[in-house]
Amino acid sequence: MVDLSVKIGALTLANPVMPASGSFSTEYAQVIDINRLGALVAKTVSRNFRAGNPTPRAAEVEAGMINSIGLPTKGLQYFLDVQLPDYKQYTPPLVASISAEDADDFQAMARDISAPGVDAIEINISCPTRKPGGGNFALQANHTRDIVARVRSVTDKPVWAKLSPNAGEIVDVALAAEEAGADALTVANTILAMKIDVASFRPALGNKVGGFSGPAIKPIIMRMVYQISKAVSIPVIGCGGISNAEDVIEYMLAGASAVEIGYINFRNPTAMISIIDDLRDWCDKRGIKRIADLTRAVRDDDMETDIYAAAAQGL
Amino acid sequence: MTLRDYRYASQPFVVGASAAADFPAHTVVEETLTEVVANDWVNDEYKHLVVTASPKALAVKPGQFFHVLCPSPDQGDLWFRRPQSIYAIDKDAGRLEFLYKCVGRGTHGLATMGPGDKCNIVGPLGIGFSLEPQWKNIVVLGRGVGLATMAPISQLAGERGVGVTAILSARNASYLLSREKFAAIGAAIVPVIDTDGTSAVENVEAILRALIDDGKADAFFTCGSNRLFQVMRRLGKEFGIPGQIAMEQIMACGLGPCYVCVKTFEVDGQKVLRRVCVEGPVFDIQEALGW
Numbered sequence: 001m002v003d004l005s006v007k008i009g010a011l012t013l014a015n016p017v018m019p020a021s022g023s024f025s026t027e028y029a030q031v032i033d034i035n036r037l038g039a040l041v042a043k044t045v046s047r048n049f050r051a052g053n054p055t056p057r058a059a060e061v062e063a064g065m066i067n068s069i070g071l072p073t074k075g076l077q078y079f080l081d082v083q084l085p086d087y088k089q090y091t092p093p094l095v096a097s098i099s100a101e102d103a104d105d106f107q108a109m110a111r112d113i114s115a116p117g118v119d120a121i122e123i124n125i126s127c128p129t130r131k132p133g134g135g136n137f138a139l140q141a142n143h144t145r146d147i148v149a150r151v152r153s154v155t156d157k158p159v160w161a162k163l164s165p166n167a168g169e170i171v172d173v174a175l176a177a178e179e180a181g182a183d184a185l186t187v188a189n190t191i192l193a194m195k196i197d198v199a200s201f202r203p204a205l206g207n208k209v210g211g212f213s214g215p216a217i218k219p220i221i222m223r224m225v226y227q228i229s230k231a232v233s234i235p236v237i238g239c240g241g242i243s244n245a246e247d248v249i250e251y252m253l254a255g256a257s258a259v260e261i262g263y264i265n266f267r268n269p270t271a272m273i274s275i276i277d278d279l280r281d282w283c284d285k286r287g288i289k290r291i292a293d294l295t296r297a298v299r300d301d302d303m304e305t306d307i308y309a310a311a312a313q314g315l
Numbered sequence: 316m317t318l319r320d321y322r323y324a325s326q327p328f329v330v331g332a333s334a335a336a337d338f339p340a341h342t343v344v345e346e347t348l349t350e351v352v353a354n355d356w357v358n359d360e361y362k363h364l365v366v367t368a369s370p371k372a373l374a375v376k377p378g379q380f381f382h383v384l385c386p387s388p389d390q391g392d393l394w395f396r397r398p399q400s401i402y403a404i405d406k407d408a409g410r411l412e413f414l415y416k417c418v419g420r421g422t423h424g425l426a427t428m429g430p431g432d433k434c435n436i437v438g439p440l441g442i443g444f445s446l447e448p449q450w451k452n453i454v455v456l457g458r459g460v461g462l463a464t465m466a467p468i469s470q471l472a473g474e475r476g477v478g479v480t481a482i483l484s485a486r487n488a489s490y491l492l493s494r495e496k497f498a499a500i501g502a503a504i505v506p507v508i509d510t511d512g513t514s515a516v517e518n519v520e521a522i523l524r525a526l527i528d529d530g531k532a533d534a535f536f537t538c539g540s541n542r543l544f545q546v547m548r549r550l551g552k553e554f555g556i557p558g559q560i561a562m563e564q565i566m567a568c569g570l571g572p573c574y575v576c577v578k579t580f581e582v583d584g585q586k587v588l589r590r591v592c593v594e595g596p597v598f599d600i601q602e603a604l605g606w
Binding site: 022023024025027028029030031032033043051052055056057058059060061062063064065067069072214243244245263264265266267268269270271272273274275277278 | 322323324325326327339342343344345346384391392393394395396435437564565567568569570571572573574575576577578588593
């Protein structure tokens, strides 16, 4: 039987399947055994209460959805007092997710959330739907370097930087995060997008624009995971449009050590459990002993990019 | 038994299968693969869906809902489930019933299903209606598709010997859905329709005031009309009559974490956001600001 465990730096996960921040809470324990997940990733918290964005907050689009929730949160203290103990009733490692309006607060948030029971901190520097004035630091390498370095300086917890697919040069941003001391990179957040209702002439979302997720974005994020994995030596967590176990395998081949799953949880609340079972079957059927061996196992070393040279190889 | 929808990973409980280790006993919500028994038109806009159900699904209470994975009505695909409030619970036959209006791609897709088709539902979800033991007579006020939501709470009230007055509102008499269902539980039925003007706010207010005078209104229940909700809320406040309203909102997860389905409520003078899926869909009528 395959060993499904994977390592993200010093943290060992029982399997590579985690929920994506914002798509999950302990409320899923009403419908699945969440102790089976590789880790639990909490919704992003900010220091103070945030109401979030106007409704409608989500809309169907082809092969996915766009959302603009606006990071509603009851604040850091509520997380520490109520949500953290709630999460610790369950056995998988807990990944806290934080956001802030400015660099000073990001640093202070990282310090303040480094409580016992938090096994890693994912820094959400890439939410596409924050109001102007802050949030999407991952658009630029220098901002990313600054935030990651500040966070790194105040916590011993593993730091995962969640990158933005809206960055112009995401590999540069990834390298900046690695240089500044990130332990892993989550690639990626949603893609900024829009839908307009042609009957009413109105934007489908209350915030007018929102983040695109779901199966449609998988090839885009796959390319980012692939290119970033070639460039960095820290673990990459693939996040974008996973619908089944083969999508997880594909992300691992591209370079991911683990994955985060969002949209499909909304479509089928049993999806993550099904994917874990299917990963085991997929590996066992092929005699794969350790799923971790699939990371960066894409066979591309001998691929010529020159068409005539490729033809000479019989490709 | 497990079933793989390979493109979109899923491990639903299949109605009729024996419970397996995959389905922890402590979970109260279930992704269930049901089978369509019937899906018939009741008029030119509404259909009545009957599906087989598992023990967990049959535990649904009036006012709760299921998140239904509707098939596509066209050559594209659908990407969200559609919340549908429960219309009837037949524990003896092991069946659930839904009454829905065909308005968008989801419900038009649902309309394409026929007997024997598999229908994937998630539930029971949300907080349903409460029926306090001291209430001897209740008034339910529904319009359009909101009538479906009013049926199970009326039935429960009937079973407990609580008097029910059902004010049924619609555009015209042919849309007065499930009149027979309310009649079967012995409800006093007051149809109000647009075509003869009886559904006007003033008339509905007069009807409600008469019921209050007669001692027939220990509690109010409503769904389906913002206009009529406002009347009920105002009279509830004036006479101190408790009320409950079932709400609708666009939903993604249906379980709580996504925060898509929020609506604004007013509690002690403060505006608060609540999730329709887990903090509702049934709310205190005085805290609601609009249907």
